[in-house]
Amino acid sequence: MKINENYLQLKENYLFIDIAKKVNTFTSANPDAKLIRMGIGDVTLPIVPTVVDAMKKAADEMSVKETFRGYEDSGAGYDFLREAVSDYYKKLGADVSTSEIRINDGAKSDCGNITDIFSSDNTVLVTDPVYPVYVDSNIMSGRKIICADSNESNGFAAMPDRSVHADIIYLCSPNNPTGSAYTKAQLEEWVEYAVENDAIIIYDSAYEAFITDPEIPRSIYCIDGAKKCAIEMCSLSKTAGFTGMRCGYTVVPEELIVKTSDGHEVSIAKLWGRRQGSKFNGVSYPVQRAAEAVFTEEGQKQIRENIAYYQENARIIAETLTRCGVPFTGGKNSPYIWLKCPDNMGSWEFFDKLLNEIAVVGTPGAGFGKNGEGWFRLTAFNSKENTIEAMARLEKLFNE
């Protein structure tokens, strides 16, 4: 018996454990302090009524012999949901057919599992700071990982270095943790780079619904040529509060064809379908019906109200930081606000200051990679009242 020793190369993920420890110490010493958590990356508003009704109706169908459903035949998701997703893509300006869409239990699984279909001698490029799943899942399979730096000078939007080769490129836009979103021109450059390198882009668009700027693409497939080099992963977690429901979708275009070492052409969609067919049995029927309801006219109206609520929080945070003269990215096309710690403070030093002096909790940027040191993530997923209160405390602190 031998374990996969690549797992021993994983860094211990202490970020949220260390945050919890510090918060516990603080609340024990200050039981009356009103703590405001601005570090959470989870949604807080409940599922909208149209979606809940659809799920209840589907649950009832499961209790009746004639409408009961067992395994779903294709494993790729019911046609009704894949058609709804395909129609949604049309509204974003992207042409994605139902056969290119696979329904999943959220973006995290596919972001990690997609690595199964690629050889372990590929070089993987991630932008740093980074959503840790991309890094960890490639360490597990023993791949070489290189970084493109996102930093203050490029507005936390890393661009490719044409002198460096990569085989697999993870992009996340709007970005977690930095809140920055790639423009069309920037994505065009990434697509060109991928084509030059015969590389595949894995594009995580989990936060696309937060984009307000019409010039910012909401899908990589708004870029010419992307269907030949990109896989897109999206999720209803942040779009429609599905973090506890679990549903997302991955697009693998039919045009995405690669060559094997002996020159044969292989369809990535086929390979991925084969992998999923063997290891994944699909998403529950009630959840897929609930997801379908997200894409109806009424569903869209209702989820947009929730997104608008978070966007207003993001605006309040951004406005406060602007008034205080604090450099930041995000907040406009994203629920995340990524701010520079004042006075050259380290991320953890600033974390301690906010916790101990104003009882506000955020996430130290250092937890997302080397370029995160000296930066700090706040999120818009709290109540408006708490956001206003936290920002009033922050502004007072900055003014002092």
Ligand code: PLP
């Ligand atoms: N991608 C990014 C960038 C995320 O921030 C998250 C969750 O926070 C996910 C993917 C995973 O989301 P889920 O698995 O809930 O769809």
